[in-house]
Amino acid sequence: MTNIVYRQLTLEECERINEMNPSQYIGKAWREVDGKRQLVEINYHDTDWPNGYEHHLTHLKRTVLDGGSAIGAFDNNDKLLGFATVDRTFFGNKFNYVLLDQLFITLEHRNKGIGKKLFMLSAKAAKGWDADKLYICAGSAEETVAFYFAIGCKEAEEIKKELYESDPRDFQLEFPLSLVND
Template sequence: MMIYKELKITDLVPELLNDFDRHEKIYRAWRLRDDGSEYLKDIYYEENWDNNELLCICNELKSTFEKGGSVFAAFDESKLVGFASLENEFFGSKKQYIQLSNLHITNSHRHKGIGKTLFNMCIDKARELKASKVYISASSCENAQTFYRCMGCILTKEVNKKLYNLEPFDYHMEYIL
């Protein structure tokens, strides 16, 4: 049985991510041409998190809490199978954005609606916080882009330069609340 909940900082122990499998083979990714048009590029790479990366992610989630943000999780029984985080810092020319900083589903549980549920939990929280838009720096890989576009996300109208510099190949998107 799937259980969804908002986590507390005390839930964020390194062991929480022990069995989390981020492995994914990427075969195509979206790219932008100079004229602004998009195209799918054949590309191959693998995403995978080692123990050091898992520890960094856990610390990143703790930092989200320390700054007043929220972390949501999906559990299959007691095993973590997905998580999402929403920051609490507003930015943009009108302070209209709040960032969805993480949304990950373990390999064995993808394509089961877990990402959609976690995304919607973040959207509900963003509405509670009176944000106008949710900002997402999303992987340009075909699967991630298919997901976010199906959720109603579009390319952002206002790029956050700090986030862009961290991930220049990401697609910087927004979800209008």
């Protein structure tokens, strides 16, 4: 694969996420044990979209319709390899946060820099809206959390209660948009 094209997804293209393989093997995940967060073996293979395909399709369409950012990564044959979405709704008391709602790479193309590129393009879009930080509810898989920390995310200073309560195992993270080059 020589060139990957990154561009905004149209509403008509949203259903193309079904071209992707969302499965993930999770060897270890972060869990609360005796009041302390630690890595535990779970040996779980998720073969489908977390929360189901319809959930992710609905969220993607909503992001596009609401003027958020929905960026896709396509190969030379115009196959969708990954996508990232940022909701345009601001929240937070101390900072203007926007939610990085989705970031998925098809199984066969993970660990090739596509996720990082999608993340940074999403961050640039959010910075253009004058947001201060991206807010991320990162799944608790060891690799997922390591990815976000490696690109500069840290635990969120402000916690959005509804997001935390939807899955308390998730890491509530933030990424300061001041780190994004114009």
